[in-house]
Amino acid sequence: MTDKVLEIKGLNVSFDSTLGSKHAVKDVSFDIVRGETLAVIGESGSGKSVTSKAILQILGKTGHIDSGEIMLHLDGTKVDITTLKSDSIEMRRIRAERISLVSQEPMSALSPVHTVGDQIKETLFLCNQGLSEQDAHQQTIKLLSQVLLPDPEVLINKYPYALSGGQRQRVCIAMAIASRPDILIADEPTTALDVTTQAEILELFAKLQREINMSILFITHDLGVVAQISDRVVVMKDGEVVERGDVRQIFERPEHPYTIRLMDATRRLEMRSELKKPFELANADVKTPIIDARNVCKVFENGGGFFKKAKSWWRWTMFLWWYTRANHSVLWVSPAPVSPLWDVPFSVWVMPHQARFNTMIQVATWISIWSIWSAKPKTTCLSTCA
Numbered sequence: 001m002t003d004k005v006l007e008i009k010g011l012n013v014s015f016d017s018t019l020g021s022k023h024a025v026k027d028v029s030f031d032i033v034r035g036e037t038l039a040v041i042g043e044s045g046s047g048k049s050v051t052s053k054a055i056l057q058i059l060g061k062t063g064h065i066d067s068g069e070i071m072l073h074l075d076g077t078k079v080d081i082t083t084l085k086s087d088s089i090e091m092r093r094i095r096a097e098r099i100s101l102v103s104q105e106p107m108s109a110l111s112p113v114h115t116v117g118d119q120i121k122e123t124l125f126l127c128n129q130g131l132s133e134q135d136a137h138q139q140t141i142k143l144l145s146q147v148l149l150p151d152p153e154v155l156i157n158k159y160p161y162a163l164s165g166g167q168r169q170r171v172c173i174a175m176a177i178a179s180r181p182d183i184l185i186a187d188e189p190t191t192a193l194d195v196t197t198q199a200e201i202l203e204l205f206a207k208l209q210r211e212i213n214m215s216i217l218f219i220t221h222d223l224g225v226v227a228q229i230s231d232r233v234v235v236m237k238d239g240e241v242v243e244r245g246d247v248r249q250i251f252e253r254p255e256h257p258y259t260i261r262l263m264d265a266t267r268r269l270e271m272r273s274e275l276k277k278p279f280e281l282a283n284a285d286v287k288t289p290i291i292d293a294r295n296v297c298k299v300f301e302n303g304g305g306f307f308k309k310a311k312s313w314w315r316w317t318m319f320l321w322w323y324t325r326a327n328h329s330v331l332w333v334s335p336a337p338v339s340p341l342w343d344v345p346f347s348v349w350v351m352p353h354q355a356r357f358n359t360m361i362q363v364a365t366w367i368s369i370w371s372i373w374s375a376k377p378k379t380t381c382l383s384t385c386a
């Protein structure tokens with residue numbers, strides 16, 4: 001007996017607009033079996049993403065499910081997702097614990113103002129109430145290493161902008177598997193990535209699937225990827241499912257004219273790439289390059305927030321203030337930005353205990369605040385090319 005985790009029957013989804021209603025998904029039916037990878041393929045606008053959004057009830061204000069069933073099998077019971085409100089506790093719990101989404105654009109899925117670690121921890125807290133901060137930290141480190149990210153201890157404190165596209169996508173995958181979901185919806189998760197990173201991410205999906213026995217609904221345009229990872233395939237066109245079947249059957253004996261055209265186009269593309277001459281041979285007389293890039297250097301600013309920089313200096317200044325007011329002498333060694341001579345690495349300030357020297361401390365305080373404020377953020381040169 002097949003162990004179905006999700007059954008979609010006769011699903012219809014529409015969007016309202018001032019121009020009228022758009023019927024985006026028409027009478028779509030398919031199911032997903034536990035532990036399998038089901039690929040959904042089809043041309044742009046065929047309704048692949050809308051179907052996945054309907055499963056998660058994230059269609060937005062204008063989208064609605066008109067009819068059909070999305071039956072989720074939960075530990076021996078069934079829940080029809082179409083009967084749940086998008087913002088209901090049950091639906092939130094399903095999104096937090098049962099069905100996760102990895103989208104095409106990781107930057108839009110991640111918050112730019114929270115660290116990678118905080119975002120993963122939030123997911124962990126959502127599906128595991130009562131989890132201590134320390135345990136959440138340990139689990140986050142484990143998740144980051146599970147998705148094969150280097151230096152998880154360092155990465156946990158980074159913001160998404162400081163990561164590469166492939167690394168961000170891995171962070172999204174770590175967030176998606178944090179709850180060990182029954183179903184992972186991957187909506188073109190590798191489209192924006194280079195071939196090597198794409199292969200690594202696909203391997204990662206296969207590894208995680210083996211580890212936690214989750215089902216994957218993999219949406220893609222890439223038939224190479226479909227052949228590599230899927231067990232079964234659903235083909236969509238104009239909002240409808242036009243063909244479905246075992247991956248081998250779809251590739252070797254496609255039946256619907258659209259699937260046949262799709263397979264033929266892929267074969268033609270493969271043949272063209274075999275026949276194509278290398279650029280050098282085809283353009284042997286081309287000597288002058290169109291673009292000549294040398295010593296290109298991309299600089300990322302690191303830090304720079306006033307309060308962050310000022311924190312320790314402010315503490316020291318307050319300490320000095322208090323110390324001199326308590327009639328003690330102090331020796332204050334300050335770094336260059338506070339030094340009266342800007343080209344020496346540090347300066348030494350001797351603060352006698354007399355009250356009149358408090359004025360001096362006040363001046364020093366304001367100089368240090370000003371210099372911290374105006375100090376340029378540290379910069380790091382991350383990449384150069386000759």
Ligand SMILES: Nc1ncnc2c1ncn2[C@@H]1O[C@H](COP(=O)(O)OP(=O)(O)OP(=O)(O)O)[C@@H](O)[C@H]1O
Nearest residue numbers: 015022024043044045046047048049050051060062
């Ligand atoms: N928020 C929306 N409002 C109105 N129409 C929408 C909305 N989202 C999607 N659609 C329409 O629904 C149809 C299906 O869109 P969908 O995003 O599912 O396509 P897709 O198959 O995922 O395409 P792609 O491969 O380009 O991502 C399209 O015609 C699209 O214009």
Ligand SMILES: [Mg+2]
Nearest residue numbers: 048049050187
């Ligand atoms: Mg899409």
